Amino acid sequence: MKQIKMNDWKEPDFGTRETGMKVPDGFFADFQQSLELKIDELEARKVREEAPSILSEQQHRSHRLPWWSVAASVALIAGLFVWFNPAKTTDPNAPESYMPVAEAMVENSDLSESMMLASLSDYDIYEALYAED
Amino acid sequence: MSKTTNASEEAQLTALLTDPETRRSAFTRMVGIYQEQLYWQIRKLLISHDDTADVLQNTFLKAWTNLDSFRGDAKISTWLYSIAHNESITFLQKRQAEQDMTQSDPEGYLMDQLQADKYFDGDETQRTLLMAIATLPAKQRQVFNMRYFDDMPYEQISEILNTSVGALKASYHFAAEKIADYFHNREL
CATH class of the missing domain: 1.10.1740.10 (RNA polymerase sigma factor, region 2, helix turn helix motif)
Known part of the structure; x- marks a missing residue:
């Protein structure tokens, strides 16, 4: 590689230190204005890009139920189901579709008759008795 | 301002x-x-x-x-x-x-x-100088411009270009030699 003796070397001079380039009139004032507009656009785009993600997070949070309310709802539904279950029985050998009331009505016609009477109003009974007379 | x-x-x-x-x-x-x-x-x-x-x-x-x-x-x-x-x-x-x-x-x-x-409304010398600079590699061109036209200290050029002062001096020297050769060849 070529050795450079910096101490012996003189600063170069090519007859000019000017480039001869010029700039359009008013360029720098116009440039600063257009740059301000570009920065405004940049900031507005940034806000637009950030806004949907913030909104969606808020919406997501507003739709989310707290865990304890979900657990309480499940427990309530289960409790109601157990309480009002028509198939519940104390007989451990009963089939799944066991319906004690219907079976009793079939086996004991007197009982079914009395239950049917029980479902009638007093007015219906009197009306039936007097109609027979 | x-x-x-x-x-x-x-x-x-x-x-x-x-x-x-x-x-x-x-x-x-x-x-x-x-x-x-x-x-x-x-x-x-x-x-x-x-x-x-x-x-x-x-x-x-x-x-x-x-x-x-x-x-x-x-x-x-x-x-x-x-x-x-x-x-x-x-x-x-x-x-x-x-x-x-x-x-x-x-x-x-x-x-x-x-x-x-x-x-551009420069004279023939300025045009020739710019054409000579345009033949240099980009980094060498940058070093030459900062030093020759702006008289920027090597230490500041070193910070901007992330290059050692010694390497910048060598780069400037080679750039000046190439430009001198370009002027010389045009005169022939």
Whole structure:
């Protein structure tokens, strides 16, 4: 590689230190204005890009139920189901579709008759008795 | 508005730039101070005024978006010169890639720009000097411009280009020799 003796070397001079380039009139004032507009656009785009993600997070949070309310709802539904279950029985050998009331009505016609009477109003009974007379 | 800053002004401007409340107005002030210096740094590298205007805008937009990373460790001018240098090199690489696709002489791009630029009214010596500089590799061209036209200290060029002072001196020397050869060959 070529050795450079910096101490012996003189600063170069090519007859000019000017480039001869010029700039359009008013360029720098116009440039600063257009740059301000570009920065405004940049900031507005940034806000637009950030806004949907913030909104969606808020919406997501507003739709989310707290865990304890979900657990309480499940427990309530289960409790109601157990309480009002028509198939519940104390007989451990009963089939799944066991319906004690219907079976009793079939086996004991007197009982079914009395239950049917029980479902009638007093007015219906009197009306039936007097109609027979 | 003053186009140069002393140490206390620089420190004040740095503080305003790093404060979210004042950064926008401080940035506007910074653009006013440095836009002309940066324009000429880029222009000497790209030759064309239109290309320079685009790269200058990209430089300041990049500075604005990266303002959070500026902590005032380096001088504002050094930080901006570095961004401008990188943007200019990226621009030239893109242009060169386009030229490679269409022309067999990609290095002729800057020469063409100089011939076509309506914002050049220099004499024959200035034109020859710019054409000679256009033959140099991009980094050598940058070193030569900063040193020859702007008389920038090697230490500052070293910070901007992230290169040692010794390497810069050598680079400047080789660039000057190539330019001298270019002038010599034209006279023959």
